[in-house]
Amino acid sequence: MPAVTGLYAGVLRPLPPEGQRTGIFKQPLQSAEVVGAGLVGDHQADRRHHGGPEKALHQFAVASYDQIVSAYPELRGVAIPGSMGENLSATEMTDAVVCIGDCYRIGTTIVQVSQPRSPCWKIDHRFGVEQLSVYVEKQRITGWYYRVMEAGAIRVGDSIELLDRPNEYVPVAYFLRVTTESRPDPVTLDRLIACRGLADEWTTRLKNRRDYLRTALQT
Numbered sequence: 001m002p003a004v005t006g007l008y009a010g011v012l013r014p015l016p017p018e019g020q021r022t023g024i025f026k027q028p029l030q031s032a033e034v035v036g037a038g039l040v041g042d043h044q045a046d047r048r049h050h051g052g053p054e055k056a057l058h059q060f061a062v063a064s065y066d067q068i069v070s071a072y073p074e075l076r077g078v079a080i081p082g083s084m085g086e087n088l089s090a091t092e093m094t095d096a097v098v099c100i101g102d103c104y105r106i107g108t109t110i111v112q113v114s115q116p117r118s119p120c121w122k123i124d125h126r127f128g129v130e131q132l133s134v135y136v137e138k139q140r141i142t143g144w145y146y147r148v149m150e151a152g153a154i155r156v157g158d159s160i161e162l163l164d165r166p167n168e169y170v171p172v173a174y175f176l177r178v179t180t181e182s183r184p185d186p187v188t189l190d191r192l193i194a195c196r197g198l199a200d201e202w203t204t205r206l207k208n209r210r211d212y213l214r215t216a217l218q219t
């Protein structure tokens with residue numbers, strides 16, 4: 001069973017070179033209280049794209065750092081767990097294994113995978129590497145967000161128990177592969193739309209795209 005190997009939270013700090021405020025810089029914790037908005041004491045600057053009930057906690061796969069360092073050797077010792085702005089680290093859990101809608105008990109908290117992360121330019125600035133965010137998306141190693149189903153507490157070393165997997169054929173990486181295609185199959189989009197636990201924002205976005213594609217196919 002996977003276990004929590006890292007727990008991270010951060011305050012707002014300026015992001016070089018322009019100095020925009022960001023919560024991407026996290027500090028390690030041994031334990032934290034978890035409420036509907038995420039870890040108590042964690043902060044996000046751009047609440048339109050980060051934080052909130054559907055993006056309360058972010059987990060990034062430990063194995064993905066090895067992949068990043070292999071592609072960008074200059075990031076060795078820099079691209080380490082916690083540096084992508086995530087709240088949780090755990091071995092054995094990757095974008096290819098974790099599925100949309102998965103429910104987990106972590107410590108005394110119950111969380112559900114709601115959506116993948118949408119990497120943005122702040123990742124490039126954080127690491128000083130142009131197009132790193134594009135690489136992360138193309139490689140489908142964005143990590144995933146949780147909504148909090150039951151508040152509680154998490155400690156480093158807590159086990160991560162899978163309670164429910166309603167969409168066993170929709171790992172996060174597969175979801176990203178389909179949704180980043182230029183013309184995904186509308187029937188495949190229907191399957192994604194039907195995923196239990198998918199964030200409403202994504203459901204609406206996929207319905208709009210499916211309807212557009214079906215109209216385009218008829219013209």
